[in-house]
Amino acid sequence: MTGTATPEVISVRNVSKKYKDSLALDNVDLTLEGGKIYGLLGRNGAGKTTLMSVLTAQGFQTSGEVRVFGHRPYESDRVLGRICFIRESQKYPDDFTPAQAFKAASMFFAGWDQAFADRMVEEFQLPAKRRIKKLSRGQLSAVGVIIGLASRAEITFFDEPYLGLDAVARQIFYDRLVQDFAEHPRTIVLSSHLIDEVANLLEHVILIDKGRILVDEDAESIRGSAVTVVGPAALVGEFTAGRSVLHRETFASLASVTIDARLSARERAEAGELGLELAPVTLQQLIVRKTMAATGTDLSVGERDSDAELEATK
Amino acid sequence: MNRVVNVARMQLINKWTYLGIPAIILASAFLITYAIWALVPSGGGAMYSGAAQSVMWYFLALGIMSMTQTFPFSQAMSVSRRTFYIGTLGLFAVVALAISVLYYVLGLIEKATGGWGVNGQLYALGWLADQPALVQIYFYFIAMVALFMIGFWFATIYKRWQATGMLVVWIAVAVVLLGLVALATWQGLWPEVGAWFVAQTPLSVSGWATVFCAALACGSYLTLRRATP
Numbered sequence: 141m142t143g144t145a146t147p148e149v150i151s152v153r154n155v156s157k158k159y160k161d162s163l164a165l166d167n168v169d170l171t172l173e174g175g176k177i178y179g180l181l182g183r184n185g186a187g188k189t190t191l192m193s194v195l196t197a198q199g200f201q202t203s204g205e206v207r208v209f210g211h212r213p214y215e216s217d218r219v220l221g222r223i224c225f226i227r228e229s230q231k232y233p234d235d236f237t238p239a240q241a242f243k244a245a246s247m248f249f250a251g252w253d254q255a256f257a258d259r260m261v262e263e264f265q266l267p268a269k270r271r272i273k274k275l276s277r278g279q280l281s282a283v284g285v286i287i288g289l290a291s292r293a294e295i296t297f298f299d300e301p302y303l304g305l306d307a308v309a310r311q312i313f314y315d316r317l318v319q320d321f322a323e324h325p326r327t328i329v330l331s332s333h334l335i336d337e338v339a340n341l342l343e344h345v346i347l348i349d350k351g352r353i354l355v356d357e358d359a360e361s362i363r364g365s366a367v368t369v370v371g372p373a374a375l376v377g378e379f380t381a382g383r384s385v386l387h388r389e390t391f392a393s394l395a396s397v398t399i400d401a402r403l404s405a406r407e408r409a410e411a412g413e414l415g416l417e418l419a420p421v422t423l424q425q426l427i428v429r430k431t432m433a434a435t436g437t438d439l440s441v442g443e444r445d446s447d448a449e450l451e452a453t454k
Numbered sequence: 455m456n457r458v459v460n461v462a463r464m465q466l467i468n469k470w471t472y473l474g475i476p477a478i479i480l481a482s483a484f485l486i487t488y489a490i491w492a493l494v495p496s497g498g499g500a501m502y503s504g505a506a507q508s509v510m511w512y513f514l515a516l517g518i519m520s521m522t523q524t525f526p527f528s529q530a531m532s533v534s535r536r537t538f539y540i541g542t543l544g545l546f547a548v549v550a551l552a553i554s555v556l557y558y559v560l561g562l563i564e565k566a567t568g569g570w571g572v573n574g575q576l577y578a579l580g581w582l583a584d585q586p587a588l589v590q591i592y593f594y595f596i597a598m599v600a601l602f603m604i605g606f607w608f609a610t611i612y613k614r615w616q617a618t619g620m621l622v623v624w625i626a627v628a629v630v631l632l633g634l635v636a637l638a639t640w641q642g643l644w645p646e647v648g649a650w651f652v653a654q655t656p657l658s659v660s661g662w663a664t665v666f667c668a669a670l671a672c673g674s675y676l677t678l679r680r681a682t683p
Contacts, residue, residue, distance in 0.1 A: 198529050199682050215679075217457050220532040231526035231683065233468065234519070240467045241527075247460040248531040287530070 149174040149295055149327050150195060155204030157190055157351070164190040165201065166351035172329070172344075174294070177321060179342035179359070180331040181427055187351040188331040189228065192297045195329075196225040208295070224249060224293035226284035228300045232272045238283045239268040242290070251292030256320070260286045263312050277304030285313050289320055295327040302334060310334075314341060335424035345423070349431050359423070366426050368398045371416035379416055386429035398429055461533055461541025462548075465524060471516070472549055479509045480556075484576065491572045501574045509553060510598050516546070517605025521613060526683035535678050543671070546602050554594035558587060585656050593656045596663040603670040610677040 150172040157165040164187050172178060180188050193199030194206055197213040197220065206213060213219045232241055238261070246252040261268050264282040267275070272283065285301045302310045318341060321328060332338045345362055347355035355362065366386060369376050373395035380397045387398040398421055403411070411418055421429075466472055483505040491501050520542050528538040561578035569575060582590055611619045638647050654662075 193682070196532075197534075200680065215534045215536055217532075217534045217537055220534055221457070223532055224530075225532075226530050227526075227683070230530055231523055233465075233471070233523045233527055235468045235470055236527075243467050244464045244527070244531060247464060248457065248533060293532070 147174065148172060149209060151205075151207045152191075152195070153205040153207075155194060155201045155206060157187075157194060157199070158202045163351050165194070168204070168348075168351070168353055170346065170353065170356060172327065174327050175325045176343045177317075177328045177330065177341055179335075179338055179345045180329055180348065181333065181335055181345060182331075182348040183333065183431065186348045188348060189299055190351075191348065192225055192299055192329065192331065193227075196220070196223055196297065198225060198227070221248070221250065222293060223295040223297070224288055224291040225297040226288050226299065226301075228284075228303060230280075230284055232283075234271075234273055236272050237269050238266055238272060238275070238279075238286075241272065241283060241287065242268075245287045245291055249291035249293055251324075253290050253292060257286050257290035260289065260312075260316060263316075264309055278306060278309060279304075281305050282309065289316055292320075292324050292326065295329070298328070298330045300331055300333070302332070302337075310337065314338070317341065335427050336422060339423040342423075345427075347427055347430060349434055354430055354434050355427070362426060363420070363423060365402055366398055366400050366421045366429070367403055368396055368419040368421055368425075369411065369416050370394070370396045370419060371414065375414050375416060379411060379414060386426070386433050398425070400430075400433075457533060457537045458541040458544065461528060461538055462545035464528070464531070465520070465542065465545055471519075472545065476509050476512060476549070476553065479512055480553075483508045487574070487576055488570060488572075491570070491574045499573070500569065501572070502579075503574065503576045506557065506576050510601055513546070513550070513598050514601040514605040517602040517607075518609040520546075521606055521609030521678075525613065525678075525681070529683040535681070536675075539675055539678055542606075547599065550595050550598040550602070551591075553598065554591045557594045558591050561590065582656050589657050589660070593660045596660050596667060599667050600663050600670075603667050603674065607670045607674045607677070610674050610681055613681045614677055 148171045150170070152168050152170040155165055155168045156163065166187075168187075168191065180191065182188050190199060194201045195208065195213065197206075197215070200214075208219050209222065211219050213223070236244075242254070242257050245257075246254060260266075260282075264279075264286070266279055266282050266286070272280065275283070281301055281303050282305065285298070285305075288296050288298050288301065301313060305313065314337070317328065317330075330338060330341070339359075342359045345355055345357055345359050346353060357365075368387075369380055371379075371394065373390055373393055376395040376397050380399050384400040385397055386400050389396045396419075403418070408418060487503045487505040490503075494501075524542065525538060533541075557577050560576075561583055564570060564574075564576060564578045565583065582593060585593070608620070608623070611623050615622070638644055
């Protein structure tokens with residue numbers, strides 16, 4: 141939707157990552173184009189951090205091929221120098237202060253903007269001269285956010301950067317991200333499970349669950365890809381018959397059914413004539429429903445038989 | 455190349471780790487030793503102290519720290535493992551060399567001042583002090599490098615295989631040492647072993663240490679290549 145997308149910067153082919161008894165990445169295929177903000181969404185343990193680790197050569201895949209800027213990132217300072225990935229549990233040398241960590245970052249990231257970093261230190265009210273190991277969780281996250289943004293790396297990964305940040309600090313992060321992205325277009329990969337908060341930032345959504353990619357789609361087209369139909373249970377049932385149901389709730393004689401379908405103008409009109417209400421589905425609802433549908437664990441439904449129906453629609 | 459130098463510079467950002475703390479250890483080791491010498495009447499005989507070693511043991515800790523803390527940070531700084539390795543060992547070698555030269559100079563002062571005026575031996579240890587300057591400096595240097603490499607290698611093992619790796623390595627080291635002791639006992643080789651140790655000179659010890667360090671350096675690098683932060 142941006143029109144500024146450049147050719148692919150990351151390509152992932154058949155990448156799997158096995159741990160002793162689990163598959164953290166299951167045959168992942170992905171292509172990321174430059175100049176976009178990607179949302180890497182998924183539950184805890186879905187494989188988000190593993191995927192980012194493999195992309196930045198901080199971790200290793202068991203099989204498959206990763207290319208960043210057309211090259212293998214592993215042990216390539218040329219490729220690595222153009223990317224930045226601060227882990228959610230990033231470790232810093234014990235005696236370092238945030239100011240010293242920023243000084244180190246200025247040595248390794250060619251695009252480092254110290255003035256920008258200084259401004260964010262003010263905004264996050266970060267005690268830049270205090271030792272990092274004495275910082276609170278939120279302040280620690282702020283250090284990572286500042287390095288990620290001020291490094292202006294061509295591909296920047298943010299791994300759940302909001303942990304411990306208060307609502308104001310999170311808003312500052314989102315604002316600075318959008319603003320700086322507009323001034324210095326680059327590729328951002330933002331992993332998050334606060335989907336509602338980041339929904340408006342994202343241009344492209346990658347949903348990962350149990351190591352598999354469930355969704356890899358433009359954010360705009362995802363938003364219109366599902367709809368919730370609300371009305372008398374019988375009519376709703378008739379209208380949604382034969383469609384892929386993501387979620388179903390009933391209250392007395394009323395039903396609310398989320399279907400994985402893009403309705404045509406004629407279908408919308410038809411729903412209107414039947415007295416059915418069509419409600420948009422937020423990105424968060426959609427992601428939650430899709431993840432649950434994929435795992436077959438729709439726990440929030442009121443009716444037991446909806447599981448069976450869900451199975452039937454597959 | 456530039457990034458290798460930056461890896462070294464990065465570790466000097468905090469002046470304490472590589473410069474301040476070693477300086478404090480050196481100074482306090484000397485002062486405490488000197489105070490003891492001043493308090494304890496020697497009756498004119500030479501007094502020895504092993505306090506000069508203390509800074510060398512700090513380098514064992516540094517080896518561990520650079521792997522457990524600096525390595526994960528260097529990964530966030532988008533530094534390849536190879537670059538981190540060369541930069542860290544390079545920085546360490548420079549610091550170790552500086553301290554070795556300092557030890558040699560302090561040894562000269564010690565001899566010139568009649569053991570700091572109290573006939574003490576802290577830096578100019580008898581076995582080593584009459585060797586040529588280069589041998590003395592190299593001996594200190596390789597001893598420090600060996601300690602650093604031991605710390606570094608153990609930390610790499612830990613980074614890669616956690617507690618299981620540590621356990622396996624310690625058991626393996628114990629088995630090998632026990633095996634050697636058993637072999638010497640069983641073959642009745644102890645007199646030869648003793649003679650061999652007695653025959654060692656600072657130069658030959660440095661030589662063995664060099665072989666040991668080279669083996670650890672290769673082992674560390676190979677282990678580090680697949681280590682994750």
